[in-house]
Amino acid sequence: MELEGWKGKLYWFVEWITLLAVLQLLWTGLTLLGLLLFGVAPATVAMFTTLRKRLQGEDDLKRLVKIYWNTYKVEFIPSNKIGMILLSVGYFVTINFQIVSSLHGLLGLLLLTVFISISILFGMIVVNIFQLYAHYDLPILRYFAASIIFSIAYPLQMISNIVGLIILYKLYSCFPGLIPFFGVSLAALFLTWMSSHIFKNDREADEHTNLPYYSAGRGITS
Structure with a gap:
């Protein structure tokens, strides 16, 4: 029987809190399983894939956990x-930004401008x-261009x-106890929810980005 009124809202809230806590636990555990360095990327991809499945209507927790693992x-x-590409580029930008920021004169200003631009794109x-x-x-490399x-194509989306x-960073700064339970999962949910409004209209998104549509989860459903 479907709950209505405040009971239904409470159930919906508890359901989402439980899902976010479980996804955070999975993300942490599988990141550690990949020895941190090799676990972050696949755990994050699994996080976004699972959340998109949830927003598309899949509400069975066991099935969502299975989707995450698969x-x-x-x-x-x-x-x-x-x-690995992100890590390498991030390291390059960080190290060289520190060097460039210590330079003076016109050359230093020009290089600083270039690296600020690179940092924004990154x-x-x-x-x-x-x-x-x-x-x-x-193709792997095309994801980088597609992100830019x-x-x-959606500047208001990016600003939002x-x-x-x-805001989430400020929230976590005020309540650091939330980080172990919702640190990554809540941020991923926010980003997924924001982009879901665009991805719902795949034809419009394709026209703006010139990217081929591919169903969520890359065919992984169970």
Whole structure:
């Protein structure tokens, strides 16, 4: 029997809290299983894939956990290719930004401007790439360009994502006890929910981004 009124809302709230806590536990455990370095990317891809399945109507917790695990296994190597590239670029940007920021004069200003631009592009990629990976079937390197294209095609979406993530950061700063239970899962839910409004109209998204549609979860359903 379907609950109505405040009982239905309470059940809906508890259901989502439980799911987010379970996904956070899975993300933490599978990240550790991959020795941190090799576990973050597949665990994050599995997180976005599972949340998209939930937003599309799949509400069975056991099935969602199974989808998470299967996605993690299938995407372990492909997603780590993206993860290693992100790690390398992030390290390069961080180290060189520190060097460039210590330079003076016109050359220092020009190089600083270049690296700030690179950092912004890198931020766009980090925010979007795993969402796009869960939705589109592309060559690995094209996901990086697609992440930038997606940000440019939907600038308000990107701004809203950044504002939302800043708010979550402030929330976690005030209540650090939330981080072990909802640190990654809540942020992933916010980003997935924001992008779901775009992905619902796949034809419009394709026209804006010129990307081929591919169903969520990359064919992984159980």
